[in-house]
Amino acid sequence: MTGAALPLLEVCDLSRNFGGLAALDGVSFKVAGGSILGLIGPNGSGKTTLLNIVCGRLEASRGEVRLAGQPMTGRSPEVVCRAGIAGTFQLARIPDALDARDNVAVAAMYGRRRLDVAAARAEAECLLERVGFAGALSARADALAYFDLKRIELARALACAPELLLLDEWLAGLNPTELEAGIALVRSLKDDGLTIVMVEHVMHAIRSLCGQIVVLNAGRVIASGTPEAALADRDVIRVYLGDGL
């Protein structure tokens, strides 16, 4: 887990165009195993596009994503998932055709582990407890609180048994108490050896969790490094607060 080890995730020269718009333009960075990388930037800077490419939902126009040296670009989402990348959606997507436990269990049945139904359900119960899910196991999404939906999403991603976890604004929209609980949870995942890339607007969470951050603006990396250094960068301040400061 030191910086000298082979990086778990490598993003090299990644670009993605939507028509004439370059949502990502030559983005490169590395994430060491067992660390948390924060991905920040103004709205529309390409953060979610980047995550979508890493987990296979979108194809890159150019460039490469490698997980532990293995190329991931051009693979379909299910293949990427089985290679060890799992993530949450920006807006929680929990089908209410299944109850809370089965929503998580189905990921343990597929994902990387292929557990059978009974084992997957037991695993789902453990994971839901782990993420602090407070609702009933048999509850449907339409009857659950927002934070509980986010917790199910996280449990579902964990049920895939990933090496790399992508969190897309997982802490957004939480009240201060929930936020502290969320931060503690993410930290505990890191302590278990999971590598995490998180897109986040909550600076407090970024500062307390991330060893490294990458700042995107208009599809390009404008700064990277430790949160203190990167957030003090002149370009970053200009992008967030405007000129004249």
Next chain:
Amino acid sequence: MLVFDFLLAGLVIGGIYALISIGLNLQYGVARVLNLAYGEFLMLAGYGAFWGVTLIGAPPLLTMLVAAPLAFAASWLLFRYLLHPLLERSRDAGKREIDSILATFGLLFVLQGAALAAWTGTDRFYSFLATPVNVLGIVMSANRLLVLVAALLLSGAIFALLQLTAVGRALRALAASPHTAPLVGIDVARYSAGAFALGGALAAIAGVLLSTFIGINPTIGAAFTMKALIVVVMGGIGHVLGGLVAGLVLGMAETMAALLIDPGLVTVINFAIFSIVLLWRPQGLFARDPGTGAASRLRLGRHALGAIVLALLLLAPAFANAYWLSLLVNILMYVALATGWAFFCGPTRYVSLAASAFFGLGAYAVAVLAPDYSYPLALAAALGIASVLSAFVGLATLRLSGMYFVIFTFGLATLVREVVTWWEFNVAQQAGRHLFLSITTTHIYYQLLALCALIIVLWLIRDKSRMGLALTTLGADETVARQIGINTVALKIGTFVVSCLTMTLAGAILAPRWSYMDATVAFNPNTSFLTVIMALLGGATSVWGPMLGVIPLVLISDYLSVTVPYYFSVVLGLVLLAIVFLVPGGLIGLLRPDGLVAARERLAGLLRGLARRLDGRRTGGSRTEPALGAPAAPSLPPSRQAKRWLSAARKGEP
């Protein structure tokens, strides 16, 4: 000059296609209702013209002046009081689409059945302006020229309306972005109703024009709805100019195909062009909004009940007479079809209308091969062909969804039927096949029973395994399913193939029941419709659901087809409407403890909405809530309850 003659003939029919496609485009593109009963307005207006000429000698153009406003008003009412409440009920676009498809499909049955009952199935002709005129050296009849000119003028007028006026701009905005249109002050409900009504009026005009040179019969509507759909999809939904061009192109392609290749293959070519277009550029046209739903919550653990029923069924041939056995065969046939259909379509919510294609393949393969070779060989051949075909349609599910899949599968079923018809006529040189196999009804009965048991057992095993959960996830949100490592491609195609093979086997087993078979019998599209309706009536997401829908409908059809044949289709339509409005989860939903209450509340909610709307109109849109208790009074049948409500609302009583 012959080619030029045909070109002009193609332009005439193309002009009609363009006109009706513009109407349908207004209804689907702007009002967001895929109106499968669209062509029925055309059919009714055609009848209007015919009766106008025949009974009172009114010229068709006069009828048109009456029919168009009438159709406008009827469509407006239909949208405001039937379809709009349905659309408002659900926020889920996919659900709304399926709801509107099913509701208008029911309406289609009602109108078509009523027309059949009232005017029989004969083609109605009359003569109007059937005099030759000379245009640029080409002789054509005056009525066709009139149709061409009228269709082009009207299409041009609608195009100008959309492009040049403020109303047109609002309609286009609505078509482009229904969610943001209200933000800029567009009254969505009013403009949607207007667009829908305008579409209906265009259908009526097209019906009157058509009746001047072709015969009108009750089934003509559905045929033109299909054509309009093809043109709309080819031209692009919401693109009037695209529809205009695609309509003319399709009309000409049809006439040219009839001239150059073979008139018998026109429909085949039609659907071939359409399928290619549909598969080729679905991206812009096919935006799927994956639905979430309560329907799949129903899971009935009543295996014991199933076991008892199975035992009785096994014993049935021992005590049932010929009539009852044949009725049971009918029931089992549809149980196999509907359960097989729902095996894939239930959890994934793809509505396939290809059941008749697979059923027919099975039946026809046996009819062709069994007499000369052997029954097992015929079965193997049928399964082989069906596997390939179903894998192909399964691949289509990767690209198409929602109503596009519905049309695609319907087109495919038509294509298969037409190919077989054409083959029989031109290659095999016979109209159909005589079948004399020593297979008794009892044999058929037990084979069907085994098939039903097989598909049910497969379903139960699937639901117990992780595949059941995976399929539910897939049906609810495909993106999520892939993200957690489910191989959706293999899952969809695998399930679909199993589903189709079940239907193929049903056809193969049933084949010996007919002593004579031709393509129209084997590939009867009604098989598809009935299968879908029965499965949805019962509840397609549960293994016991489909048969719950099959039994009452087979019994009703058996009774009605003897006593009042035409009304069966009316009843079918009404049943479909009732499913959509009252029991969206199917009859099996009623078995849950709160099922009946939920259905009653849904009915009460609809009536309340209706009453409020009527009330609001009278008092100028006041938002007073009618008394909540009244509509739930359960003792009255729905129709009388509705009447009481309406009259109460009109009088302003609570």
